[in-house]
Amino acid sequence: MAQSFDQLKQKYDAVISVAKNSGHLENVNMQGDKLFIRAEVANQDAKNQIWNEIKRIDPQYQDLTADIVINSSMPQPAQQQSYAAGASASGQSSGGRRYTVQPGDSLSAIAQRFYGRANEYNKIFEANRDKLSDPNQIRPGQELVIP
Numbered sequence: 001m002a003q004s005f006d007q008l009k010q011k012y013d014a015v016i017s018v019a020k021n022s023g024h025l026e027n028v029n030m031q032g033d034k035l036f037i038r039a040e041v042a043n044q045d046a047k048n049q050i051w052n053e054i055k056r057i058d059p060q061y062q063d064l065t066a067d068i069v070i071n072s073s074m075p076q077p078a079q080q081q082s083y084a085a086g087a088s089a090s091g092q093s094s095g096g097r098r099y100t101v102q103p104g105d106s107l108s109a110i111a112q113r114f115y116g117r118a119n120e121y122n123k124i125f126e127a128n129r130d131k132l133s134d135p136n137q138i139r140p141g142q143e144l145v146i147p
Contacts, residue, residue, distance in 0.1 A: 008035035008063055014097070014114070015053045015066075021113050022046040023074060031065055038067045042074040097146040107135050114146050123147055 009016070009028060012035060019025045023041030030036065041047050047068045054061050099110060107121035115123070125135040127147040132138065 002033035003063060005030050005035070011035075012037065012054070012057060012064060014057065015050060015064075017113050017116060018050050018053045019068070020116065022049055023071075034063055034065050036065045036067070038069075040069050040071045040074065042070070042072065044070060046070075099144050099146050101138050101140050101142040101144060103140045105138065105140070107138060110144070110146070 003011070008030075015037065016025065016028060019037060019039040019041075023039055023046055026038040026040060028035065028037050039050065041050070047070055050066070050068050054064065054066060058064070097114070099114070101110075107124050108118040111121040111124055112118040121135060124144060124146060125132055127145045131142060131144070138144070
């Protein structure tokens, strides 16, 4: 049975977030019974990061078509981060993904990356109350649960 657009979008939400944060997400729509994602990124590392996330979610990706184009005239990202390392499959079963805080991160920036909305930072804060006492005080190296 074919999955709906919303189901596929939810399944590949982390890919969409990585594409948004790595470059320019041009469109996400259905092509037949597959989700189609088109994005433009500045370099091969950013393209690989998106494909690694796709393969982490579903190594077969039979329900997805992705067109990731490198445009070297785009601004180069200051720092490429490994989303797959922070969002381990083992973290999925224990209440959410996991993310390792990088230098310069804020809960708002992490919320933007995972949810597409910076103002959702409180979800992350509440899920990590055992580690955090202030949403403005996170440290590089901390491992956070992303609900």
